[in-house]
Amino acid sequence: MSFFSPGFSGRRRQTDVELPPGQYLTHDFPVLSAGPTPRIDLDAWQFSVVTELGERSSWSWSDLMAMPAEEITKDIHCVTGWSKLGTQWKGVPVEAFLEDVESAADYVTAHSYGGYSTNLPLEDVLDGQAWIAYAFDGEPLTPEHGGPARLFVPHLYFWKSAKWVRALQFTPEDDPGFWESAGYHNYGDPWREQRYQGD
Ligand SMILES: Nc1nc2c(c(=O)[nH]1)N[C@H]1C(S)=C(S)[C@@H](COP(=O)(O)O)O[C@H]1N2
Numbered sequence: 748m749s750f751f752s753p754g755f756s757g758r759r760r761q762t763d764v765e766l767p768p769g770q771y772l773t774h775d776f777p778v779l780s781a782g783p784t785p786r787i788d789l790d791a792w793q794f795s796v797v798t799e800l801g802e803r804s805s806w807s808w809s810d811l812m813a814m815p816a817e818e819i820t821k822d823i824h825c826v827t828g829w830s831k832l833g834t835q836w837k838g839v840p841v842e843a844f845l846e847d848v849e850s851a852a853d854y855v856t857a858h859s860y861g862g863y864s865t866n867l868p869l870e871d872v873l874d875g876q877a878w879i880a881y882a883f884d885g886e887p888l889t890p891e892h893g894g895p896a897r898l899f900v901p902h903l904y905f906w907k908s909a910k911w912v913r914a915l916q917f918t919p920e921d922d923p924g925f926w927e928s929a930g931y932h933n934y935g936d937p938w939r940e941q942r943y944q945g946d
């Protein structure tokens with residue numbers, strides 16, 4: 748006979764979970780988009796890497812599908828306060844797109860279909876920290892959540908995970924993107940609660 752009541756063992760109790768400061772748990776999957784949801788046909792979809800000298804490498808949807816992908820399970824943290832644990836994604840690690848790219852720049856800006864952008868240090872999209880993700884929970888990523896494909900950088904606040912990503916542009920300086928220009932933190936580490944410039 749088990750000491751624990753049914754359903755107790757094997758479950759993480761909410762009180763056992765360590766969240767970044769100021770965050771609360773959510774079980775649904777909120778949609779946060781600063782503008783309308785772009786709809787991009789897969790045969791028109793392209794992802795590019797552009798160096799600081801303007802050299803461009805591009806991948807079509809079928810190129811992306813042919814690349815080795817990873818299954819990723821990570822917690823995500825939105826600057827508005829919600830955190831969602833154990834989210835499951837599939838995507839191609841960003842370093843796979845950078846293998847043949849020559850650049851001396853230390854920063855990248857992710858650009859989205861629809862105009863959104865966000866800046867990150869190059870080192871934060873390397874070494875298994877960032878993916879071009881195209882599936883969530885075993886299903887193709889829905890347009891609301893950034894499909895066909897989004898940047899996924901779960902160790903930073905979720906605004907860094909650009910939905911509908913279309914390019915990674917190398918930049919010599921840490922040029923602020925959409926939310927960063929509006930006063931949000933340039934780096935955005937949830938564990939250091941870097942919500943706004945100056946945090
Ligand atoms: N292109 C684009 N990417 C974006 C956003 C956006 O408005 N446009 N919002 C960001 C913010 S603030 C968050 S919290 C997450 C939300 O992703 P979700 O809608 O899949 O939850 O996407 C980020 N990426």
Ligand SMILES: [Mo]
Pocket residue numbers: 779825826827905906
């Ligand atoms: Mo957000």
